[in-house]
Amino acid sequence: MGSRTVAKVLVGFAVAGLLLYLFGRVVGWGAIQQAFAEADWRWIVVGCASSVVSLVIWSKAWHIVLSAVGVRIPFRSLVVTYFAATFADYATPFGKAGGGPFIALVLSSDERANFQESFAGVVAADLLNLFPFFTFATVGGVALAFRTDITGRTNLLVAGLAGLAVVVPAVAYAGWRKRGLVERFVARLLEPLAARTSRVEMESVRERIREFFLGIDEIRTHPTAVKRTLPYAYVGWLFFALPLYLAGLTFGVRLDPIVVLFVVPASTVAGIVPTPGGLGGVEVAIVALLVALASVSADTAAAIALVYRVASYWFVLAFGGVAALYETYTV
Numbered sequence: 001m002g003s004r005t006v007a008k009v010l011v012g013f014a015v016a017g018l019l020l021y022l023f024g025r026v027v028g029w030g031a032i033q034q035a036f037a038e039a040d041w042r043w044i045v046v047g048c049a050s051s052v053v054s055l056v057i058w059s060k061a062w063h064i065v066l067s068a069v070g071v072r073i074p075f076r077s078l079v080v081t082y083f084a085a086t087f088a089d090y091a092t093p094f095g096k097a098g099g100g101p102f103i104a105l106v107l108s109s110d111e112r113a114n115f116q117e118s119f120a121g122v123v124a125a126d127l128l129n130l131f132p133f134f135t136f137a138t139v140g141g142v143a144l145a146f147r148t149d150i151t152g153r154t155n156l157l158v159a160g161l162a163g164l165a166v167v168v169p170a171v172a173y174a175g176w177r178k179r180g181l182v183e184r185f186v187a188r189l190l191e192p193l194a195a196r197t198s199r200v201e202m203e204s205v206r207e208r209i210r211e212f213f214l215g216i217d218e219i220r221t222h223p224t225a226v227k228r229t230l231p232y233a234y235v236g237w238l239f240f241a242l243p244l245y246l247a248g249l250t251f252g253v254r255l256d257p258i259v260v261l262f263v264v265p266a267s268t269v270a271g272i273v274p275t276p277g278g279l280g281g282v283e284v285a286i287v288a289l290l291v292a293l294a295s296v297s298a299d300t301a302a303a304i305a306l307v308y309r310v311a312s313y314w315f316v317l318a319f320g321g322v323a324a325l326y327e328t329y330t331v
Contacts, residue, residue: 039307043250047243047311052319054239055079055086058129061232065125068225084327085122087320090313091276124222128229132237133265140262144293240264243311244286247304248294255294255304263289283309 059082063075073081241264248255267285268278286305290296296304 038252039250039303040252041250043246044307044311047246047250047307048315050239050242050246051312051316054236054242055083055316057232057236057239058082061129061229061236062122062125064229064232065128065222065225066121068222069121069124071121080323081327083316083320083323085320086316087324090317090320125229128226129233129236131230132234133268135234136237136241136261137265140258140265143258144262237264240312244304244308247307247311250307251300251303253294253296253300253304255290259290259293263293279309279313282313 056079059079060075062082063073063078066073066078241260244264245255245257245260263286266289267282269285283302283305286308287298287301290301290304291298294301
């Protein structure tokens, strides 16, 4: 990482720490500690294992897509690489911006693949792994809409998030059809901001747009690989969501699986906050959604959210950090 990237990561974690502190102050640290005192820690271990399984399954999706574009890498080697990419994603603000270029560089540096091929495959596989995100959010939102115990503002919240899960892919497809127009529109929108701050670099913005559409192109030109990849993407998401259900069991709460499948992707939207892994924003979103949809108290919801993030974020961050060190020093 360059010095500027390191500085951004440190600032991101500092902001995240402040948000988590305020989060605890609002809910009440005393009440959260009391909930943890009655926790069954065995479920946390199972939740951590589930997160690892989800990443191994998603790395198989990478394996299939990379093979389709001519990048031949043993699956066991690629698993380590995928964990390193996850660390890059989780350690940098705004999530997925870090992993793809880092891994494409690693793969090309040790001559396992050229940069362009590996990067196109990585972006395509990451996009395919997002399909379940929108599916589960939509299906969960529709199912929750028919529950009679959810009314008023909560219904509007569910409908809004479910609608977003439908609109975003539609907009992405329309943008792919008119990619030149999208690039010009985003450039005009951000140029005034780029002129006032060095933090927004127009060439970097344009490159990110091209990377996104490059991934869609790869998906379109390899339909057989897509069919083979999607089952892994969906099963991986189930294991990624499972730690939230297990976090509930940690405190004796049996969450409705439909609620879990909706809350996990819906709360991930909060990952757009400028902190590593969406720290602070994701926790707040989970608490709000659990209180609204699962009829649990705020302190119990906060404890569940924190345990879920230990299993799905902090444990994976540490695990992926070891993988990233291995990849960096063996290249």
